[in-house]
Amino acid sequence: MNCAERLVEIFGSQAEAARALSLDRALISHWVKSGYVPARWAMEVERLTDGRILAVEVLDEAGTKKPVRVKSRPDDFVSAVPGSEALNKFAPSKRIQSFHPPQRTLMGPGPTEIHPRVLTTMSQPAIGYLDPVFVEMMEELKSLLRYAYQTRNALTFPISGPGSVGMEFCFVNMVAPGDKVVVCQNGVFGGRMLENVIRTGGVPVLVEDTWGEPVDPQKLEDALKKNPDAKIVAFVHAETSTGAQSDAKTLVEIAHRHDALTIVDAVTSLAGTPVLVDEWGIDAIYSGSQKCLSCTPGLSPVSFSERVVDHVKARKDKIRSWFMDMNLLLGYWGATTRTYHHTAPTNSLFALHEALLLIREEGLENAWARAHRHHVALKAGLEAMGMKMLVAEKYQLPQMNAVLCAEGVNEAEVRKRLLSEFGIEIGAGLGPLAGKIWRFGLMGYSCRPDNVMLCLSALGSVLSDMGLPVHVGDAESAAHGAYAQMHVKDAQRKKKAA
Numbered sequence: 001m002n003c004a005e006r007l008v009e010i011f012g013s014q015a016e017a018a019r020a021l022s023l024d025r026a027l028i029s030h031w032v033k034s035g036y037v038p039a040r041w042a043m044e045v046e047r048l049t050d051g052r053i054l055a056v057e058v059l060d061e062a063g064t065k066k067p068v069r070v071k072s073r074p075d076d077f078v079s080a081v082p083g084s085e086a087l088n089k090f091a092p093s094k095r096i097q098s099f100h101p102p103q104r105t106l107m108g109p110g111p112t113e114i115h116p117r118v119l120t121t122m123s124q125p126a127i128g129y130l131d132p133v134f135v136e137m138m139e140e141l142k143s144l145l146r147y148a149y150q151t152r153n154a155l156t157f158p159i160s161g162p163g164s165v166g167m168e169f170c171f172v173n174m175v176a177p178g179d180k181v182v183v184c185q186n187g188v189f190g191g192r193m194l195e196n197v198i199r200t201g202g203v204p205v206l207v208e209d210t211w212g213e214p215v216d217p218q219k220l221e222d223a224l225k226k227n228p229d230a231k232i233v234a235f236v237h238a239e240t241s242t243g244a245q246s247d248a249k250t251l252v253e254i255a256h257r258h259d260a261l262t263i264v265d266a267v268t269s270l271a272g273t274p275v276l277v278d279e280w281g282i283d284a285i286y287s288g289s290q291k292c293l294s295c296t297p298g299l300s301p302v303s304f305s306e307r308v309v310d311h312v313k314a315r316k317d318k319i320r321s322w323f324m325d326m327n328l329l330l331g332y333w334g335a336t337t338r339t340y341h342h343t344a345p346t347n348s349l350f351a352l353h354e355a356l357l358l359i360r361e362e363g364l365e366n367a368w369a370r371a372h373r374h375h376v377a378l379k380a381g382l383e384a385m386g387m388k389m390l391v392a393e394k395y396q397l398p399q400m401n402a403v404l405c406a407e408g409v410n411e412a413e414v415r416k417r418l419l420s421e422f423g424i425e426i427g428a429g430l431g432p433l434a435g436k437i438w439r440f441g442l443m444g445y446s447c448r449p450d451n452v453m454l455c456l457s458a459l460g461s462v463l464s465d466m467g468l469p470v471h472v473g474d475a476e477s478a479a480h481g482a483y484a485q486m487h488v489k490d491a492q493r494k495k496k497a498a
């Protein structure tokens with residue numbers, strides 16, 4: 001018997017031997033097949049078998065099976081290969097090493113920090129996108145997404161691409177050239193919806209609201225009365241550029257009263273604040289993996305009602321994108337027998353599965369409550385430093401807090417110092433709000449008390465250092481006070497319920 005076979009006999013099976021050596025079973029099987037244990041395992045094998053297999057036996061056997069080769073070529077052999085000089089012409093001028101990102105506290109508008117469980121899952125070995133094990137995982141992923149969206153919609157799945165691809169997917173499938181679409185804009189992302197309508201050949205009707213305010217339902221009602229032929233209403237539920245939340249339920253009701261379908265942007269709202277697709281009757285919705293889902297960027301979960309599927313199937317013209325044609329993608333995500341559509345980003349999908357599982361374990365209501373709790377504490381701290389929220393309290397998104405920058409301060413310098421001195425990222429204002437607001441995200445795994453306290457402490461330190469009348473410690477104390485009050489209320493509520 002060779003050393004590999006003896007090792008298996010001592011441990012009882014290949015699996016047990018693999019476990020003892022902390023190796024993959026396939027490797028032990030490979031040793032048995034090749035008839036020897038590689039020399040570098042000699043000492044470990046002697047130790048684990050209590051000397052029943054000696055290191056010297058392993059070394060002797062490995063030496064005869066796989067003799068050590070003496071180098072026969074110089075180390076600079078590669079450059080001697082004819083033609084390699086020509087390849088080196090394109091080599092980068094600077095010596096490039098492996099990339100290791102620094103540890104950051106991400107408290108901006110996204111992406112968020114990623115839960116360690118999600119990162120571990122993402123680094124598992126690759127498998128094929130039609131592997132039966134993967135297909136099984138896809139089904140679980142769809143059902144976890146239905147939970148996150150609170151829907152029974154069969155067509156609920158993640159699109160390969162960021163939130164912008166989810167947005168475009170909705171417009172390209174649902175808007176035929178000449179279709180009238182009402183777009184409600186109260187920030188940057190409503191503007192992107194408008195751009196999508198124009199590019200798909202639709203006829204846009206714009207309903208505008210001031211940035212920092214929610215979409216006004218009355219304005220939508222008026223626009224639909226004036227445009228009874230409008231087929232679709234599109235709006236952003238949680239406007240990331242301002243931190244304002246619109247009343248999705250009411251806006252969908254109005255659209256349906258006027259016989260229009262709805263497209264809802266839930267990129268920042270999903271899992272941070274209630275999104276009840278079935279209860280509110282939303283027709284088409286998209287989100288992003290990198291916000292309150294705390295996953296790696298690059299996936300866009302979408303959900304479509306039967307009405308939308310019928311609407312798209314009834315189109316007489318060809319969808320103007322091959323990649324995004326819903327009818328074609330259904331062959332991969334919708335059907336029971338799956339066929340190749342595109343190479344799905346398998347490891348990112350493992351990660352999304354784990355991120356959604358974490359939400360399922362926590363419970364959606366608890367995730368919403370967590371965002372609210374830390375929002376109240378963060379706000380108390382910011383206000384203690386004299387800052388004011390951009391959005392009126394009733395419409396504030398807990399997961400996206402926009403505050404007016406302290407007066408007389410170089411806002412970009414503050415963000416720069418937060419990043420360089422404390423490793424904290426916060427967001428700047430966009431469009432008309434550039435230079436006027438800071439945006440503090442409390443999304444997904446970033447939404448934690450340690451992040452709130454670190455952020456307040458760092459901001460207080462930077463502002464006071466820059467000469468602002470901020471008393472270091474006031475913000476932390478206000479946040480602690482807010483947490484304490486919430487704990488008392490929670491305890492009272494629990495006592496009453498018992």
Ligand SMILES: Cc1ncc(COP(=O)(O)O)c(C=O)c1O
Pocket residue numbers: 109110162163164165167189236238239240241265267268288298
């Ligand atoms: C409300 C909203 N919609 C759409 C997008 C676009 O998503 P992505 O950047 O993933 O393409 C974002 C991104 O921040 C967003 O906040």
